[in-house]
Amino acid sequence: MLHKRIESFIKEPKKALLKLSLPIVIGMFVQVMYNIVDTAFVGRLGAESIAALTFSFPVFFILIGLNAGLGIGMSSRISRFLGEGKKEDAENTAMHGIILSIIFSIVLTITGMIFIKPLFSMFGATETVLHLSISYMSILFYGMIFMFLSFIISSIFSAQGDTKTPTKIQIFGLVTNIILDPIFIYTFNLGVKGAAIATVISIFLSLMLSVYYLKKDSKLIIHPRSFKYSSKLLKEIMFIGIPASLIMLMMSLYVMIINRLMAYFGTDYVASFGLVSRLDSVAIMPIVALSMAIMVLVGMFYGAKRIDLVKEIVKYGTKIGIMFTLVIALLFFIFPSLSIRIFTADTNLILMGIPYLKLDILTFPFIVVTMIISRAMQGMGNGMPGFVVNLIRSLIIAVPLSYLFVFVLGYGYLSVAVAALIGNIAAAIVSIIWFLYEIGKAEEKRTRTKYNKLI
Incomplete structure (x- = not known):
């Protein structure tokens, strides 16, 4: 069965x-x-x-x-x-x-x-x-x-x-x-x-x-x-499991840092950022589910040495994910006030949240790419890429840029959204390059194995 x-x-x-x-x-x-x-x-x-x-x-x-x-x-x-x-x-x-x-x-x-x-x-x-x-x-x-x-x-x-x-x-x-x-x-x-x-x-x-x-x-x-x-099996589980756990801890740390940064502008800005973050989590939830399913399928296909199916399912999943988030982004862009009003009736918070939300939705396609590729490589048995690209996205690029924009250059709270966008673009690019490299290695290994069997 x-x-x-x-x-x-x-x-x-x-x-x-x-x-x-x-x-x-x-x-x-x-x-x-x-x-x-x-x-x-x-x-x-x-x-x-x-x-x-x-x-x-x-x-x-x-x-x-x-x-x-x-x-x-x-x-x-x-x-x-x-x-x-x-x-x-x-x-x-x-x-x-x-x-x-x-x-x-x-x-x-x-x-x-x-x-x-x-x-x-x-x-x-x-x-x-x-x-x-x-x-x-x-x-x-x-x-x-x-x-x-x-x-x-x-x-x-x-x-x-x-x-x-x-x-x-x-x-x-x-x-x-x-x-x-x-x-x-x-x-x-x-x-x-x-x-x-x-x-x-x-x-x-x-x-x-x-x-x-x-x-x-x-x-x-x-x-x-x-x-x-089996100590080998134990290491394999932890090699994927530890980076996956660290990604979640890192995301919590990122939100805490941005909350403190937003507090520089005032409590209302913290609340406004929190509301947009909630909308984010709702929009991205199906993508998280999609990426988890991709991890399972990639694991099976990779184990069966069907690298062609690994590429196909990652490409298809990314396309579906981007199409879905673009529809959600369009709805948020057309109805920003109505979207934020789901969580609050405070007019001031809604007015502050609207421009931030319109910048925030630009990150959606890049989040899809990073998330799906990270899960795919977890399915291939490599948990490190997901950790590294999320580290690049949040703590290496987004947080330092946010502090640069706000405290050095004196830009407003919307610059935090710009910093997040730059971080997500960089993470998506690194993800694609890393995935293509890993796929290339897997195909080369499979070709070499076939050749050795022939001789």
Whole structure:
């Protein structure tokens, strides 16, 4: 059955890309809804409770980033093994991922519990907010092992070309969270702590459902007997996983730096930048899903030594991604006020956000190129290009240029958007050159292998 699925992907790669992408988009939307649901219910408790969640979310997203990096490293290797027809090696990789997720979650839980108080104090939390933030995050830390395992199992399904099952599990978790939030927050009168308990229970139940589907529907047999320790395999997972995690951490750092820079102009400018960033995340969400699907397919095609299909799917995915973002960019350009008004009714923020948004949308096509090529090379087993191009884009070009424009040349806040555009153009160019180089190497290696077989 698994072999037939891979054959169908090879036969119709374009259809496979769209088939894999849609469930990922839905799954990402569900993840966004998790945060909205918690904020909506906690919001009724007052400003201090909202502030507690605001302080907690960056820490939570860092943990998600580390988890996602591990999942990307594991799923990339699984998909390449499946493309090579090495099912047992794929199963062993899955077991390595599960064991690593358990170890990581335990280490992070212990570390988090030790450093959570000084960390929130450093962020500037007041005494009351500090207490609420610690009570919220402490419970989430205790549930960290459930979150890590649930995500890893979802990644195992995705690596097999099954993105529907993880989406079902995510929807189940969201519905459970919506039901449990008001019960623990209001009925049991636990407030912010109740929101955390509801989240952990929903994640635990999602994990139980994941295990059920893993036994019932997975084409890979995941069992301790499948595990054979391999330091080489461990290095391969981490070689992709660590850069993937660092990319997410780097993006968080970039936003924090730009927030501080915008604060130079005033609080309203920070808020305006935040609103445009939210629109960005909504517009780019389908592209993230598309790039994740491309990573899985590229892994399978690369493992099967079908370099022609790797090039075809990257080219097709990039074209689809650019067309989609151009449509979104056009809508934002024609209806900028209406777009920003989704998040605020403040006229001043809308007026400040409009010119920034019109510059910001110019980055969309370049973001598509960088994101898809980075994921494609992760699928080929190389996590470093994605890290390097994102480093170039944000911390090497965009941040220094922003400071140059604002503090040295005395330009206004819109110069920050120009700096971001320049960074994205540079990253896209480097991505294309690097990808063509890697593809050239892969084709040369394949030709050399064929020649050696002939002689």
